[in-house]
Amino acid sequence: MILKRAVGIDLGTTNSALAVMSPGGHKLVLFEDSFKRKTFPSVVGWHPEEGHFVSGWEAWNRRALDPKPVMSIKRRMGTQRAVEIGPNELKPDEVSGQILSALQAAAEPALKAELGIDELEMTDAVITVPAYFDAPQIEATKRAGEMAGLNVLSLVQEPTAAAMYHAWNRSIGDGTFLVYDLGGGTFDVSIIRSVTGEYQVLGIDGDNFLGGDDFDRRLAEHFRQHLVEQGYALDLDLNDSDDAVRFYLLTNLARETKEALSSADVHYVARRDMFEDQDGNLVTLEMDLSRETFEGLIQDLVDQTIECCKAAISHANEAADITMADIDYVLLVGGSTRVPLVRNAVQDQLCSGQTGAGEPIGDAPDTAVALGAAIQAANRGGLTWSEEDASLTVTTSLYTNDDSLTILGKYTGVEDVESIVLLDDTGEIASLSRPQAGDDSMRFELDGIEVSTRGDHAFDLELCDEEGDPLFSVTLPVRRGRDDEYRPTGSALSNPSVLAKDIYLQVTADGRADRQLLVPRGSGLPCSDTFRFRTADSSGAVILRLFQNRFPIRTIHLAIPEDTELGTPVDLNLKVDETMTIVADGEVAGQRFWAQIEAPPPAEERDWASIEKLLQDVEEVQRALWGYEARRFRQDTDLLVAGIRETARTDPDKLQALVIRLEDIVDEFRNRETALTPAWSRFEVLLDAIKRIVFRGDGGRQLGLSTAEWRDRLGSIEEVGRTAYADHNQEVWSQTFNQVQAIWESLAQDEFRFSSNTNPGEQVARMEGRLRELIDELRSEIGGFARSLNPETRVLQDKEIASIEAELAAKIEDVLDGMDLDEMPPNHAKPALDRLFENASLLRRRLERLPNIGVVSK
């Protein structure tokens, strides 16, 4: 008889790990190799002498040999960009398939030996994915599992798996977790709640291109600059294979240095004759590097992760009214959380009274995800015994810390079962007759099984025929733990996965492209919905273009007769299952369609010339915007532009991803087809905002106009704008847009300053509230400002920032704190607050000039 137990696999960027729950449900067993190494490098190489692939440590050990092994393939998942491994060209999912296959093959004998079970089959698996992965990346991960010969029961998000492990390990039944998961290549943060051991994900945020590898690259770039100062020829271009190897070797050294600085304050970096520089001279690096210098290099990356944490809490607030104070535990997951700066940032910003959490929990950062996946695997797969044409699965855990146990299960076999008996060494302890037969299996439940003593119990379960003779018999390894040894595992009720990003469909409205939200982020999985659209032209085709955020995930192209009437219904059903697979089906003009999400066709890689052109476009769009629009655009693009300039030298994969993100933002503000700036969608957003204020029917005359006058005025502005947009007339379009923006900004100011239907005391209170918000906004903009990589400019910027911060405190915040607004007459308070608004406005202008500080003007 074969025993089957599903395994949990953490398929990481740098390392992977595999674990399994013992059949008794009381012990998690992690795969360790013969050297007791708990992780398996996510590396695939080629053995040229023997002519086969090598993975894991074997591939890792070949990184100084030719052909070079492939690392960090997770960063390319969901794309079709093939990589060369020896004489082979493999797509990212195929490379990941190799890793999974090798890991499973290495783990199976080791785990069988550890559990002492020879006939153990471990081909079912739950694989983890970053919570912030897009649909094609998730699909690719699932395909990788299938290519490795695994039956993928489910995919679980990495932070959720980590929370499940820590809750299991620490007997936490109820609580809200913030899981901070900083891996080698990805950063995820999830807010997860456990209610009596059942999990629900409340909010997710993250960055698929932020991880410990970025720390290494920053440090490697620091080494390179130091070597250039020493006179070495190292103006590296990563598209050149020799330069790529040079930078790769620097990155390896950086990784070692980073690890050393996790425990030491200063590390002496010494490496003789590392490689030849571009002039053929052997390069030797010798320098003292302090932890403080290293932390200065990565500070902004760590700050970005904290911003993501705040965004995740904000999403959780939208979904479940969760605030910072509701967080009970902060979990640190991923090898990169060993960096002291990361731990300190989390401690200072999330665990120092802002939340209900004490010290961050950070044990098993490399393996918590795999261990949590093993819990979910046991939960999903149960425990199955099979022989020839029959199998029995127990779907509930056989572990209890109580004196009774419920056993639920199902039996599939050719012979009819008339009764089920449970026996211990004293005889029969429970039985069931006429079990509930389904279509292809028989379900049963044995409730209230007494487990009177602590420890292991071997109960025999017999499925009997009508004569009472056993047809199928197994021994159940039941265990009762201590009363305080509560082991929450989740059950069939848990919702361990949610949709991380919105799913949209591209639609047209008045001939312009627009997006319709189909499934909002945070929807618990599985989920499904039905939509009806209508044909908008007689082109003879219906194109359904699905996006996740702004990322295209599938285009469904259907040919329909050209004489199909305009407005013919297009029915679309969208289903996202538990493994996060998105399936769209539906009907149009009597034609049914079905489509699954797949990786988009390989995108053309942007060369540096097109990237320069994009950066120019950013500047042009920025010049065409002003006020709030300009601030929003800059907020969205500043970090990306800085990232692009940095990764051009250090990380080609990340460079491409950042360029695509920047293109999307530029497109949002400037329509690519018409090349008009700003885009129509921004015009609509502002018009809607104006209409919400002027047509709300509170009897107020906004800016002195009546509702009827507003209707006429907005109608004529919209008409002029529409005509200018249709004619591609940039001049009139700019004038109209500016007019709309000016109206909106005036209205917005009036809203909180001179609202006619509130008393003066309320006006003062609103002004104070707005001013405090403004102070927070300025602080956040200062904190999020991406400083120049050029050291001289950076010094200038740091100095200016320090001055702005000091003035913000002294000239605004301290003054505001010192004003007794409750006692002050409103006619005194309002002018005083106005002066503070002016000061804030001056500081904002200085902040806006920061990126160009020191730059000459015409």
Next chain:
Amino acid sequence: MSNPFDELGVDPRMSVKELTEVMKRMAERAASDEERERIQSFWRMLTLRERDRLRWAFLAHPRPPAAEATSVDALREAVPTVPVRAKFDAPVPTVRDCLDGGHQGDNFLSPAPRWDGWDQTD
């Protein structure tokens, strides 16, 4: 949108923890994936936000007080366990046996009165 309390037949006065316990039992015993997914989705609706749960509870249709109703679990417990090896010797308990409070001593094991046809004497 249907009210989860009405759909599932659970008591609107239950706390989040009690609801979770009850719905966990339901999900574990769901006959199909669709049924389980439906329960999961209801659980999410009732437990994500306190105000949503209260709103659904407020809108739930009145039902008999819990004291008057008997839970399915209690009814099941009332069904006596039939020793399997003796089952062919013993009569199968009837619904009435259960509703009358289960077997009463040896009466339970005595065979039910057999129907021997209409009384021909009438």
